Amino acid sequence: MASCCAGGDSLGWATPIDAFTNSERETLLYTIAVVPDHSRPDYLATIDADPESETYSQVIARTPVPYKGDELHHSGWNACSSCFGDKSGKRRKYLVTPALATNRVYAFDVATDPRQPTLAKVVEPEALKKTGLAYLHTSHCLANGEVMISGMGDADGNAKGGFILLDGDTFEVKDDKWAEQTTEFGYDFWYQPHHDLLVSSSWGAPSAFSKGFNPAEVAEKYGDKLFFFSWKERKLTQTISLGAEGLIPLEIRFLHNPWKANGFVGAALSSNVIHIHKEVNGSTKWKTDVVIKQPWTKVEGWALPEMPPLITDILISLDDRFIYFSNWLRGDLVQYDISDPANPKFNSRVWLGGSIRKGGSVKVLEGLPEDTPEQPEIPTVKGVELQGGPQMIQLSRDGRRLYVTNSLFSPWDQQFYRGLAEKGSQMLLVDVDLDNGGKMSLNTSFLVDFGAEPEGPALAHETRYPGGDCSSDIWVVETDPQYQEKLAAEEKLVSETVH
Secondary structure, three states, X not given: OOOOOOOHHHOOOOOHHHHHHHOOOOOEEXXXXXXXXXXXXXXXXXXXXXXXXXXXXXXXXXXXXXXXXXXXXXXXXXXXXXXXXXXXXXXXXXEEEEEOOOOOEEEXXXXXXXXXXXXXXXXXXXXXXXXXXEEEEEEEEOOOOEEEEEEEEOOOOOEEEXXXXXXXXXXXXXXXXXXHXXXXXXXXXEEEHHHXXXXXOOXXXXXXXXXXXXXXXXXXXXXXXXXXXXXXXXXXXXXXXXXXXXXXXXXXXXXXXXXXXXXXXXXXXXXXEEEEEEOOOOOOOEEEEEEEOOOOEEEEOOOOOEEOOOEEEEEEOOOOOEEEEXXXXXXXXXXXXXXXXXXXXXXXXXXXXXXXXXXXXXXXXXXXXXXXXXXXXXXXXXXEEOOOXXXXXXXXXXXXXXXXXXXXXXXXXXXXXXXXXXXXXXXXXXXXXXXXXXXXXXXXXXXXXXHHOOOOOOEEEEEXXXXXXXXXXXXXXHHOOOHHHHHHHHHHHHHHHHX
């Protein structure tokens, strides 16, 4: 597959292990900040993450967009490590951010002055009308210099999954066969060219989820499917219905090693983690298995008699050792060892908020995790009470620092955690002790309180680092220095398996 960067390591790393082992510590964070009452524009917050700095754990720059009510959500790069080694002139310059509510796409220039990003480009809704897609969600850089963004609906808010392609320099909408491929639902996606794969997931109909969550609408307005496409032919080849154990599958993550055909998806409502893998070596068919099950908690004092943990984000460390996921309603952040992807093993848990906190209005009757004998007491950090529950997570490239924000989506924030919109959200830091088995602990010296923003409270969502991270970089096998040897060994193994 073609690649697209200038100077090789100026843009990324040849392999995920290179990034895990050799990259420098992140000193800046770029975090989406949503204004919940739409009284002013959303913005990109730049945060100082250098512990030696006088402004450590503070917002040092705010780059607003021109409009109000955009609901900025997830972001990606115009180019990433899949481009490693190419000399064509591309570089990781723009953070590409779709607006979920208005169908705009913003490109922030974070390379000219990393500490003070600027807004470089706005793709207006009119430019995207010909795609027939709206409610844009996930943005990924492709190894040919293009940007792919997933859509979740049409202009009327009906469910409709699909993809648009933008030029990574001009951000013009490109005509491509991907635009012809639509699915029943849309949300997140991941691609693996070596396995001829793009796989996407299902949230729901925008007309439903934009108003908040109504359990009565789950059967008709929300999804339970994964959609598998041939990367080469750009067409849908397989659909898997996950059923009751996979309701509302959201974030998809594959092992970073591009030779491996193993991925995971977090099913939000069912609150299970599902393993995605090939049926057999060399097969073009994919299979799913529930590998982590989480029971719902029986409660009093809540809207329903049972509360789902509600997995809202997952990610995998760059060495493919650990998977992390956040239970936004219950309030815990969980870590499993996935050295054997088919048999994850629980490793660590921290409680960072949630609805079942000790002293709260919800009483637990049954169903807490085995390692949590009673309702957890939620700590304060630097005197600030934590709002909401752990939601978006981003791990440092060396696997030792996990940044956590606690806003999901402003209509759902206001439905489930009313104080979150009024008081603003927070960014926390969880330390991962890789020298002692990877156990997690809350770092009480780091806090970014978006409730104390100068112009009023904001909701912090997804976080990126200037040099790429665990959920925005996708590697391709061609950048591996041992490409030819590994390819020959793989072809031999497939041949032996088939025969």
